[in-house]
Amino acid sequence: MLSLAGKPFSVFTLYKNVWLKKFQSAAGSFDLSCLAPHDTRSGQGTLTVPVKISPMPSLTAMGFETTNLSELNITPGMQGAQALLDDFLPRMKNYRDVRDFPAVKGPSYLSVHLRFGTISIRALARHAMHAIASGQGGDGAMTWLSELVWRDFYFMILYQHPHIVQRAFKPQYDRIRWESGPAADVAFKAWCEGCTGYPLVDASMLQLNQTGYMHNRLRMVTACFLIKDLGIDWRRGEQYFALKLNDFDLAANNGGWQWTASSGCDAQPYFRIFNPVTQSEKFDAEGKFIRRYLPQLAKLDAKRIHSPWLLSEAERIKAGIALGENYPAPIVMHDLARLKTLDRYAVVKK
Template sequence: MKLTSSLVWLRRDLRVFDHVALHQALMASEKVYCVFVYDTTILDALPRRDRRVDFIHASIAEVASELTQLGGHLIVRHGDPQQEIASLAAALGVQAVFCNHDYEPQAMARDATVAQTLEADGRQFYSYKDQVIFERDEVLSQTGGVFSVFTPYKNAWLKKLAADPSVLAPYNIEPHAARLAPPPSPAPALPTLTELGFEPSNLAELKIPTGMSGAARLFEDFLPRIADYNVARDFPAVKGPSYLSIHFRFGTLSVRHLVRTVLDLQERGNCGEGAAVWLSELIWREFYAMILYHHPHVVDSAFKPAYDAIEWETGAKADALFTAWCEGRTGYPLVDAAMLQLNQTGYMHNRLRMVTACFLIKDLGIDWRRGEAYFALHLNDFDLASNNGGWQWASSSGCDAQPYFRIFNPVTQSQKFDAQGKFIRRYLPQLKQLSDKEIHAPWEAPRMLAPDYWPPVVMHDEARKLTLARYEVVKKPAA
C-alpha cells in the first residue's frame, strides 16, 4: 500500500543523489517532504566559529537548490530533533519518516526515541543503510563471530562484495522526483549562520570545497593521482590524499559510487597499487564503524580492558605538557607543525595523526582520551568511530592496535616523511634558516639559527623507557 505522504530526514547524508532513504520514500509515497534539523543538542557545545557548521551550512544550501530544481524543497529546523521531527511530521500529516542509519550510540538512542514518539502518534519510522557498504553483522567470521583484527575483516569484506556486487547499485532519485512535495509560496529563506548563533569561520579562506559539487571535484582531481596513493599518502608535503574525509563525514558523496569507480579502475588495470590501498582505507572506516556498533564501551574505555589499568600522567605538569602539545610547542618540529595545521585548518594529514597521537601518549604519557577529545573538537572530518579507533590504535588499547612496545620516534618520522622539511617550514617559518638535516632536531643546531623555537619538552629516549615501564601492567608473559 502506497503512503499518501512521507518525510525524509537528512543527517549524515547531505546530497540529492544515490540516496537510499530518499529513494525508498519516493518509491513508497505519493508525496515526499525533506527536512534537515540543525541539532542544538550538538551545536550548543561548539565554538561560535566552527568550520564544520560552515561546511554544513554551505552543503545544505546546495541540497536545497538541487531539491528546488527537481521540483521539491528543503524544510530546515533549528532545535532538538527528538521534538522537531515528531512535531513537523504531525504538522505535515505524513504517515512515515524515512532516514539513513547512524551508528553512533547517542544517535542510535536519539533515533529510538524519535521512532517511539512517531509510532505512539500512529506514524512509521524507516531507516536504511547508506553511509557504508557493509554494516553491523553483515561481515562476520566463518564461525559467525565479530572480527577484531582488520586484515581478516578486509578479506571477508572483499569476498562478500565479490559475491554480491549488487550492493553497489545506485539508488536513483530523478526518475521519481515528480513525487517531491512542491515548495510553499513564498518559500521561506534558509537560516543564516548568524540566525543559527554562529559566525563565519575561515572555511572560505582555506578554500575547502563544500557540498555535493565540492566532493565531486575533489574525487575527479584525485582519480589521476590514485595510482600513486600507496606511496604519496605518507608524505604531508605531497598532494597524496583524496581530501574527501569531511565529505565522508557529512555524506556529500556516495560511498557506493566511489567504490564502483575504484573497482572499475582496477578492472582496467591502470591504477597501480594505489587504488587497492585507498579501497583498504575505506574498509578501515567500515571496520571502525562495526567495532563501535558492537563494542560501544570504546567511547569511554579501552577496547582491551587491561589497558584501562595504565596510570597516566596527571597534575599541573601533565596539564602543561598537554597544553604545549595542543598549541604546537613541544620542540619537535613535525609534531608542532602537525598540531598547527590542525588548529589553523581543521585538517591533519593521516600520517601525522598517528605521529602526534603516539607522541602525546607515549612520549608525554598522557591519557589517549584527552587527545581524542581535542581532535573531536578541532577536526573538520571528526567521526566518532574513526577518531576513537585511531586513538586506541596509537595507545595500543584498541582492536588490531599498534603493539605497545612500538613507539614512533618523532625525529626519525620527520626525517623519513618530511626529509626536506617542506611541511615543517610551512607551519614553522621560524625554522626556515635550518638546513634540511638540522630542521628535524633543532636543539642540536646552533641556537642563533632558531632563537624563537622551543626546546623539547621531553627527550624521546628517556620518555620511551618511562612508557615501557608504564605499559608493564598490560605486558603478557612470554609463551
Template sequence: MSVALVWFRRDLRDHDHAALYHALKTHTRVYCAFVFDREILDALPSRVDRRVEFIRASVVELDTALRARGGGLITLHDHAREAVPALALRLNVTAVFANHDYEPDALVRDDAVRGALGAAGIAFHTFKDQVIFEKSEVLTGAGRPFSVFTPYRNAWRRQLTPFFLQAYPVEPYAAHLCAPPTEYPVPSLSQLGFEASNLGDIALPCGMSGARALWHDFRTRIGDYDRARDYPAVKGVSYLSTHLRFGTISIRELARVALETPGKGAETWLNELIWRDFYQQVLWHRPDVVARSFRPEFDAVRWEEGPDAERLFLAWCEARTGYPLVDAAMRQLNQTGWMHNRLRMVVASFLTKDLGIHWLRGERYFADKLNDYDIAANNGGWQWAASTGCDAQPWFRIFNPVTQSERFDPDGRFIRRYLPELSEVPARWIHAPWLMSPLEQTAHRCRIGSDYPAPIVDHAQARERTLQRFKQAKAAEAE
C-alpha cells in the same frame, strides 16, 4: 495518496541516497527535511566552528538541487528528537525515512524519534547508506565480530558482490518530490548562533560540487596513492574525509571506482575505505570503546596526571612541544581543522607514549577540532596509536618523532609551511633544531628557547617510562 518525509542527517546529497530512493519509490509525495540539531550545536565549545559552516553550505546546495528536481528542503533549528515527529504530524505523513547513524548518541536520538512516531501511528524506516557493510554483515567463521583488520578485510572482499555497490537511482521517481512550505528556509550562520570561520581560506570546498571536484582531482592521482599517501608535503591523499563524514558523496561510488581501477594505488585506497567499515562495526559491537579501552587490560595503564601533565598537554595542544613535525601537525589541525593521516598517528603516539597522557584526552581534542570528526574512525585511530585498541600497534612500538620527521618530511617542506620560525633552518637540522650550536642557531634565526621551544621531553627517557607503564599493566593483568 501516500505521503513520506525523508530526514537527511550525514547524507547531504540528492543522488545515490538509500532513504530518499526508498521513500520516492514507495510514496506518491515526498517531503525532505534537515534539522540543525540544537542538542549537538548548543554543546559545541566554540561559536566559530568550520563544521557548522560546512554543513550549512552543503545544506544550501542540497536545497538548491532538490528544488531543481521539483522539491526542496525543510530546514529546522531545533531539537531533532522532538522536531522530527512534530514535523511529520504537521505534514500528515505515513512514514519517515532516514539512513542509519551508528553513533551511540544518535542511536538514543533515533530510538526517541521512533517511539514518538510509533505513538502517532507513523512508521520509521532506516537504511544502510554510509558504509558498504555494517553491523553484523561481516563476521568470523565462528559468527563473532572481527578484532583484527586483515582477516576482516579478506572477509569483506570475499563477501562483496555487485549488489552491495549498486547505486540508488533517484531520477526515475523525482516527480514525487514535494516543494517545502515557505516558512522553513535555510537559516543563516548567525541565526544558528555561529560566526564565520576561515573555511573559505583552507581549500575545503563544500557540498556535492566540492566533493565532486575533489573526487575528479583524486582520480587523476589515485595510481600514486600507495607511494604518496604518507608524505604530508605532497598532494597524495584524496582530501575527501569531510565529504565522506557528511555524505556529500556516495561511498558506493568511491568503492566501485577503487575496485575497477587497476594498480596498487587504488588497492591501497580501497583498504582505507574498508578501515572505515571496520571501525564502524567495532563501534556497533563495542560501544563501550567510546570511553574505555577495546582491550580491557589496558584500562589499568597509569597515565600521567597532575600539574606537570597539564602543562605538557597544553604544550601539545598549542604546538609547543619542541619537536617540529609534531608542532607543524598540530598547527595544521588548529589552523585548518584537518590533519594528514600519517601525522595523526605521529601526534597521537607522541601524546600517549612520549608524554604519557591518556588517549581519551587527545581523542576529545580532535573531536573538537577535526572537520571530518567521526567517532568510530577517530576512536579507532587513537586506540591504535595508544596500543589499547583492536589490531593496534604493539605497546612496545613507539614512534620516534625525529625519525618519523626525517622519513616522511625529509626536506622539511611541511614543517616550514606551518612553522615559519624554522624557515631558515637547513634540512640538516630541521628535524631536531636543538642540536644546532648557539652560533648556528643565531645564523639561522632560530634560537632554541626563544624563537622555538626546546623539547619538552627527552624521547629516549619517555620511551622507557612508557615501556614500564605498559609492563606494569600487563603484570597486573597476570596477577
C-alpha cells in the same frame, strides 16, 4: 557484518576480505530507478505523494560554529566533493607511494565530505575497484580501498563495542596509570599549541589548529607523541582532535587514537613507539612541511631542521633561533620517555 561464527570481527584483514567479497557480489545491484516518482497507473507522468516536511534545523542548533570555508580552502557540498574526486582519480595509482608525505599532494582530501555525506563511500569504492580491475590503479588503488575499509571497520567496532567511547577496547589497558596533575596539564597544553620542541609534531598541531585538517601520517605521529612520549591519556588527545578536526567522526577518531595507544582493536603493539625525529627525517626529509608552519626554522637545512636543539650556539645564532624564545626546547627527551612508556605499559602483561 559478522564472521562465520556469528561474532564481530576483531582482526582487520579478516574483516577486509569478507567486506571485499560482499561488495564485489553486490556491485551493480544498487538500482535506484525504482525510487523515481512515476505514475505506474498510466505508465507516464509523475505521481505526487504528499510529504510533511519538518523545518531544517540551523547549523547553530546542531552545534556547529560559523567558519570561513573559503579561507580553509573547502568547497562544500557535492560540487566540492566531485572536484576533489576528479583531481584525485588520476593520482590514485600513486597513492601508496606518496600518502605518507605531508608536503606532497598524496591524499584524496575527501574525508570531510565522507564525514558530512556529500560523497558516497560506495561510489569511491567502485572507482577503486574499477581502477584495480582495469589494471590502471596500480598498488595505489588497493591501498586507498583498504583505507575506506578501515573506516567501515571502525564503524563496526563502535557499533559492536560502544564501551570504547569511554574505555579501552582491551580492558587490561585501562590499568595504565597516565600522567596527571599540573605538570601533565602543562605538557598537554604545549602539545595542543604546537610548542613541544619537536618540529614535526609542532608543525602538525599548527596545521590542525589553523586549518581543521591534519595529514593521516601526522595524526599517528602526534598521537604517539602525546601518549608514549608525554604519557598522557589517549582520551585527552581524542577529545582535542574532536574539537578541532573538520572531518571529525567518532568511530574513526576513536579507532585511530586507540590504535596508537595499543588499546584498540587490531592495534599496533604497545612497544612500537614512534621516534618523532626519525619520523620527521623519513616523511618530511627536506623539511618543506615544517617550514610551512614553523617559519622561524626556515633557515635550517634539511639535516638540522628536524632537531634544532642539537645545533651549536653559533648555528642557532646564524639561523636566528633562540631556544625558549622563538622556538621551544624539547619538553621531553624521547629516549628517556620511551623507557618510561615501556615501564608504564608493563601492567598490560600482568
